[in-house]
Amino acid sequence: MSKRPAWMTAPVAAAVIVGLALAxxxxxxxxxxxxxxxxxxxxxFSYSKNLATGHGPVYGHGERVEGYSNFLWMVLVxxxxxxxxxxxPLITARVVAIPFMALLALSTYALARVRAGRVLAVAAVAxxxxxxxxxxxxxxxxxxxxxxxxxxxxxxLYLRSWSAPRLARWVVPALVGVALTRIDGFLPLxxxxxxEALRRLWxxxxxxxxYLRWAAPGVAVYLAxxxxxxxxxxxxxxxxxxxxxxxxxxxxxxxxxxVRGECLGTGVWIALPFAAWLLARRRLDALFLIAFGxxxxxxxxxxxxxxxxxxxxxxxxxxxxxxxxxWAGGDLAALARVRLxxxxxxxxxxxxxxxxxxxxxxxxKTERHLTVEPLQLGKMGYAAEQAGHVRSxxxxxxxxxxxxxxxxxxxxxxxxxxxxxxxxxxxEMWGLCNALIATRGGTERINPIYGRTCPACxxxxxxxxxxxxxxxxxDLQSFHSHAEVVAQVWQTDTIGRYLDFQxxxxxxxxxxxxxxxxxxxxxxxxxxxxxxxxAADAAVSIDYPFEPGGRTPGL
Numbered sequence: 001m002s003k004r005p006a007w008m009t010a011p012v013a014a015a016v017i018v019g020l021a022l023a024x025x026x027x028x029x030x031x032x033x034x035x036x037x038x039x040x041x042x043x044x045f046s047y048s049k050n051l052a053t054g055h056g057p058v059y060g061h062g063e064r065v066e067g068y069s070n071f072l073w074m075v076l077v078x079x080x081x082x083x084x085x086x087x088x089p090l091i092t093a094r095v096v097a098i099p100f101m102a103l104l105a106l107s108t109y110a111l112a113r114v115r116a117g118r119v120l121a122v123a124a125v126a127x128x129x130x131x132x133x134x135x136x137x138x139x140x141x142x143x144x145x146x147x148x149x150x151x152x153x154x155x156x157l158y159l160r161s162w163s164a165p166r167l168a169r170w171v172v173p174a175l176v177g178v179a180l181t182r183i184d185g186f187l188p189l190x191x192x193x194x195x196e197a198l199r200r201l202w203x204x205x206x207x208x209x210x211y212l213r214w215a216a217p218g219v220a221v222y223l224a225x226x227x228x229x230x231x232x233x234x235x236x237x238x239x240x241x242x243x244x245x246x247x248x249x250x251x252x253x254x255x256x257x258x259v260r261g262e263c264l265g266t267g268v269w270i271a272l273p274f275a276a277w278l279l280a281r282r283r284l285d286a287l288f289l290i291a292f293g294x295x296x297x298x299x300x301x302x303x304x305x306x307x308x309x310x311x312x313x314x315x316x317x318x319x320x321x322x323x324x325x326x327w328a329g330g331d332l333a334a335l336a337r338v339r340l341x342x343x344x345x346x347x348x349x350x351x352x353x354x355x356x357x358x359x360x361x362x363x364x365k366t367e368r369h370l371t372v373e374p375l376q377l378g379k380m381g382y383a384a385e386q387a388g389h390v391r392s393x394x395x396x397x398x399x400x401x402x403x404x405x406x407x408x409x410x411x412x413x414x415x416x417x418x419x420x421x422x423x424x425x426x427x428e429m430w431g432l433c434n435a436l437i438a439t440r441g442g443t444e445r446i447n448p449i450y451g452r453t454c455p456a457c458x459x460x461x462x463x464x465x466x467x468x469x470x471x472x473x474x475d476l477q478s479f480h481s482h483a484e485v486v487a488q489v490w491q492t493d494t495i496g497r498y499l500d501f502q503x504x505x506x507x508x509x510x511x512x513x514x515x516x517x518x519x520x521x522x523x524x525x526x527x528x529x530x531x532x533x534x535a536a537d538a539a540v541s542i543d544y545p546f547e548p549g550g551r552t553p554g555l
Contacts, residue, residue, distance in 0.1 A: 018122055022125060022126060022129050023102075025126070025129045026101065026129045029129065029130060029132070029134075029368060030135045030138060030139055032135075032368050033136060033139055033368060033380070033383070034384055035384070035387040036140055036384070037090055037386060037387045037391075038309075038386045038390065038416075039386075039390055039414045039415075039416040040142070040308070040432075041090065041093070041140055041141045041416060042089070042390075042416030042417045042419065042420045043059075043067050043068060043415055043419065043432065043433060044074050044077065044142065044143075045081075045089035045090070045093070045141075045416070045420050046059060046060060046416065046419035046420045047068050047074050048074050048075075048077040048078035048080075048089065049078070049085070049089065049420060051074070051075065051078040052081040052085055053085060057071075057074065057075075057078075057232075059415075059419060059428075059433045060415075060424060060425045060426045060433070061407045061408075061423060061424060064234070065233060065239050065433055065435050066229060066235065066238040066239055066240075067238065067239050067240060067415070067428065067432050067433030067434075068238065069182060069240050069241070070142065070143035070147075070181055070182055071180050071183075071225070072143075072146075072177060072180040073142070073146055073147075076096050076146075077089065077093050077096055077141075079096075080092040080093070080095060080096045089420065090141045093141030093142075094138065094139065094141055097138055097141070097146060100145055100146040100150075103149040103150070103152075103153060104128065104148055104152055104319065105129070107153045107156045107319075108121075108128060108152055108319045109121045109122065109124070110156045110160070111152060111156040111319075111323050112124045112322070112323050112326045114159060114285065114327070115285070115286075115327040115330045115331060116326040116330030116355075117330060117333070117352070119352065120329050120330060120352060120355055120356070121326060123326065123355070123356055124322040124325070124326045124359065126359075127363060128322065130363050131266075131362075131363075131366045131367070132310075132367065132371065132376060132379070133266070133311050133318070133379070134315070134318070135368070136310035136380075137310050137312065137315060139383075142312075144312045144315050147178055147181040147185060147316070148315055148316045148319060150174055150177040150178045150181060151175075151178050151185075151188055151316050152320075153174045153177075154171060154174035154175040154192065155192075155288075155292075155320075157170050157171045157174055158171045158196070158288075159285045162285070168214060169214075171192065171214075172189075172193075172217070172218030173218050175188060175189040175192055175218070176189060176219075176222050179222050180222070180225060183237065183238055183241065186222065187295075187296075188292065188316075189218075189219075189222070191292055193215055193219070195288055195291075196211070196214075196215075197211060199284070233435075234435070235435060239431060239432060239433060239435050239438040239439075240432050240438075240451075241438075242431065242435075242438035242439050242452075243430060243431035243437070243438040243451040243452050244304075244306075244448065244449070244450075244451060244452075246443055246448045247303065247304035247448050248303065248304055250443060250448050251304055251448060251449065254304040254305065254449065255302055255304040255305055256301050258304065259297055259300055259301050259305070259314065262305075262311045262314045262375070264375075265374070266311065266362060266365055266366050266375075266376070267361050267364070268314075268321045268362060270325070270362060271322075271324045271325050271358070274324050274327075274329075274358065275290045275324050275328075277328045278290065278327060278328050281331060286324065289320050289323060289327075290324065293321065293324070296314075296316060296317055297314070297317065300313045304449070306449065307450065309378075309379040309380070309382040309383040309386065310383070311379070322362075325358045325359060326355050326359075328355060329352050329354055329355025329356075330351075330352075330355075332351030333349075333351040335351075336350075336351055368380065392470070392471065392472065392473060393414050393417040393472070394421055395473055396467070396472035397418045397420075397421035397422050398421055398422075399473065399511075399512070399517070399519050399540070400422065400510055400519045400521060401421065401423060402510050402537075402540050403465075403510040403519075403523075403536075403542050404422055404423060404424050404465060405423075406423040406424075407423070407424070408422075408424040408425065408465055409424070409427055409461070409462055409463050409464040409465065410425070410426050410465045410466075411427045411458075411461075411466045412427070412428065412429065412467060413430065413469070413490050415428030415429070415430070418467075419433070424465070427458075427461050427463055429490070429491065430450055430451030431451045431452040431453070431454070432451050436454065436457050436461060437452055437453065437454040438451075438452060440454055440456075441454030441457065442454065444494060453494070455491065455494040455495045455497060455498055456497075456498055458495050458498050458499055459498050464523065464524045465521055465522065465523055465524070466492070466505070466521060466522040467522075468485065468488040468520045468521070469489065469490045472519055473517050473519055474519070474520065475516055475517070475518065476509070476511055476513065476517070476555055478518070478520065479507070479520055479545075481546060482502070482506075482507045482546040485507040485522060486501045486502065486505070486522065488520070501522065503525075504524060504525055505524055505525060506522070506523050506525050506531050506544055506546075506547055506550075507520060507522055507545070507546050508520070508521050508522075508523050508531065508544045508550075509542070509543060509544075509545060510536070510540065510541075511540070511555070513541065513555060514539065523544075530549070531544035532544070532547075532549055533550065533551070533552040
């Protein structure tokens with residue numbers, strides 16, 4: 001019989017088994033979620049693809065506009081694509097996110113262990129593993145989960161550095177990672193810097209020079225990055241910020257409704273009485289976490305949340321709330337042991353069960369197989385719907401690309417998939433990836449939660465192509481006149497005040513006749529050009545059915 005390695009002690013073996021069990025649970029949750037995708041993720045992927053192929057962090061076919069708000073995540077996905085550029089970017093993003101999910105679990109466990117036992121700490125991690133929003137965040141391939149992981153790492157290092165000063169040097173770098181991963185990540189960075197300054201003043205620890213030696217290098221890195229991106233893209237903030245800046249003004253109740261709905265629908269409100277207990281006990285480390293949670297919620301109320309199907313803006317609060325719950329349980333158990341002496345076991349067990357019950361309530365509301373909450377069911381249904389939508393967009397983009405020349409000025413309201421899967425230079429209609437629309441647009445007949453629109457901008461934008469709205473891939477005979485095509489292109493009724501779609505554009509279709517599939521589009525008319533049928537290859541052809549001689553015979 002082979003001997004067990006010296007390092008494989010019983011505690012280590014137990015930790016490995018628990019870790020593998022939690023990992024298996026998370027894989028099960030992600031697989032149970034089914035296919036998940038959103039168009040917005042492909043905006044980031046487009047930048048990643050261009051960076052990976054040597055074109056720099058630019059949008060579409062090379063436009064310098066900052067349509068992403070997750071620089072570090074964009075770079076990491078680009079590194080993944082660099083090794084296999086033909087890979088599905090969504091799969092690449094998920095692979096890159098795996099170590100961040102592990103980091104989130106380990107950091108949450110380590111932070112929970114500051115004031116709670118192993119069982120409660122594992123329960124806090126299990127809450128994250130079983131949460132449908134966490135699984136969706138992982139599957140969608142955006143920065144929400146990596147950002148939360150770096151945040152929890154920074155918080156863990158910071159609170160543990162109070163008793164282990166050697167960890168202090170890593171606190172600011174971890175939080176700079178958060179600031180580079182999300183454009184609003186400077187808020188937790190600033191929060192920790194401010195909290196530490198106040199803590200040192202209160203306790204009269206260290207001096208200004210010592211504080212600056214701790215904080216300045218990381219802050220300098222962040223400021224250098226901020227200056228670079230301002231110089232490179234020409235705006236101090238991403239276009240996405242300007243595109244959605246009108247939400248608080250036009251929808252003043254939106255943020256509160258978002259927070260209230262998420263807190264009630266997920267049950268995370270249950271952390272409040274536990275937070276009150278910790279505050280009553282005057283725990284400074286608990287004050288740090290609770291104040292962050294409250295300030296973050298206030299920030300979300302201010303900005304208005306967003307539409308994505310996984311409570312993205314409040315995701316960082318979930319692990320913090322879990323830690324607060326188990327810390328209170330651990331504190332109650334410790335108090336029972338002090339007060340009751342030999343009879344402490346029942347009291348300590350009851351305190352632990354109280355925390356476990358609170359976590360179980362959240363799991364009951366958020367675990368995919370258990371939940372009956374309308375909010376959660378709606379988010380899961382919407383996520384599945386968006387996955388099907390993205391599949392159809394990919395088919396449309398690949399087909400339409402056969403009719404586009406490289407760098408074509410394609411107007412689209414799906415700026416992610418059409419940037420990634422075409423050779424166009426898309427004009428993204430919501431302003432998320434278009435600085436002109438983002439800074440000069442309004443919200444005529446649209447919901448500002450998605451962005452802006454600017455009909456008056458289009459003469460300056462010089463569009464060459466428009467595609468019809470969904471379903472973009474249609475039957476060959478879906479339209480019978482040029483006017484019908486114009487009527488099925490989004491915003492032509494408002495953009496038509498500034499562009500003449502009847503005179504200056506021609507309706508075309510790129511099609512697969514054998515499959516009875518076509519994508520209809522509008523193309524800017526060029527003087528002296530005859531718009532005649534042509535073959536892209538043996539299966540795909542292009543024609544202009546409402547032009548003289550433009551229809552393919554038999555079609």
